[in-house]
Amino acid sequence: MRAVNSAGFAAPAGLTALPVVLAPVAGKLHVLLVRREEEPRAGMWSLPGGFMSGDERPEETAQRKLTEKTGVGAVYMEQLQTYGDPRRDPRGWIPSVAYLGLIDAAVLRERGSAARWFPVDALPPLAFDHAAVIADGVERLRGKVWWSNIAVGLLPEQFTMPQARRVFEAISGVTYEPSNFRRGLEQSGLVRATGRVVKNGPGRPAALYEFVDRQPAWSTRRSRVPATVRAAETS
Amino acid sequence: MRAVNSAGFAAPAGLTALPVVLAPVAGKLHVLLVRREEEPRAGMWSLPGGFMSGDERPEETAQRKLTEKTGVGAVYMEQLQTYGDPRRDPRGWIPSVAYLGLIDAAVLRERGSAARWFPVDALPPLAFDHAAVIADGVERLRGKVWWSNIAVGLLPEQFTMPQARRVFEAISGVTYEPSNFRRGLEQSGLVRATGRVVKNGPGRPAALYEFVDRQPAWSTRRSRVPATVRAAETS
DNA sequence: TAAATAGTGTCTTTAAGACATTATCGC
């Protein structure tokens, strides 16, 4: 499969959007996969990508493909990177622009769709280079979760500290000491108490928190802009 | 300008590589720009990009275009992101894959080429969305410089602490207290002393350091994988 | 009241910022 544009330059045979949709399920980070219905690699598990059409922005394509194949949209979507090796797809030169999508796991429950959640540390054989793409998505999420409000995409509008803690634990794969977790998240400046509490069964009721910002934002905690505070004179 | 591939899908009219080449010059971070020779936007300053050919990997194209237009290659090159809005280029749907390139500023000295260094905080009017692309490159460099050995691309093989400090200061735009800078860089685990020293003029001779790793690597300092060390049991 | 869960307080260790002091060069 080849393509040439009207000016004679080589052009890709197509451009695909490739959403890596992550969510914590049962305490572990999972990724959403679908079975490929067409050749090549028909029957294999893969990310729910698809061709871009050139009349919408790439993020829109990623969202649309996701919705078409799963019935839901992601709460959060950001670009990861582009995989453009000409030999990555046997059909020809087809670069993929990968996206990281996050979704409140409670929303999507594999409702008969072709999509299924797999733990990111126990993936089935995957088509193309999708295993590497997933690894990049997981790394991005782990790297940002404490420094940005990216977890907006994984928690309900209001949540308790233990709830947030379980989500963070699923993401990073470590166990947080509850009081230190609380202190860390409060000092991040990303969340605030709503004043409300919820009671679930026995135990002290939990206070409800919410994100200060639901648009992408960074923690107020210095992300290594240390140095003597005397900023270099901006000449 | 349009393109259609042999399977009938819409395809981009072309795919360009867009290197954002940064280097500290005279204590300030600069970016390498060229004058556009062709329409559209002929005569405007722009990043030294060019069309990918489909027979090389995108990073190779970025390096090649850079070398063609400036006579030198970057020491370090990593992908930033892809700008794929169909309306970003008046010629048609032409996504650009942006790369961050780093170079030892001493190497390239605008040797009559069409390329020129501009301070990143005093850019001329730029073609297309290149101003935003440069901003993304600068942000990536600033965000990584303390946490990875990305500065390998900006320093000679062996360097002194004051030398490294000046580079870091140019990147971040702040002034570091020398002894704290030294401690921070040493504790990063990224560099080691070679045992050699250099004398330049008056003053105590400076010890030479080198990067432990010249391939991309992360600082050993915890990048917020805090939590109780008892990692969650990997089941 | 006991078990369960949430939240508070505090002690210790480590990293970061400020700054004084010492070391080694050219002249």
Place this chain on the structure above:
DNA sequence: GCGATAATGTCTTAAAGACACTATTTA
């Protein structure tokens, strides 16, 4: 010796980890 530059040491503050303790619910 003196000025210049590099390197070391130390005091203070703030963040991170461990852990004991208190609070509020259901049964």
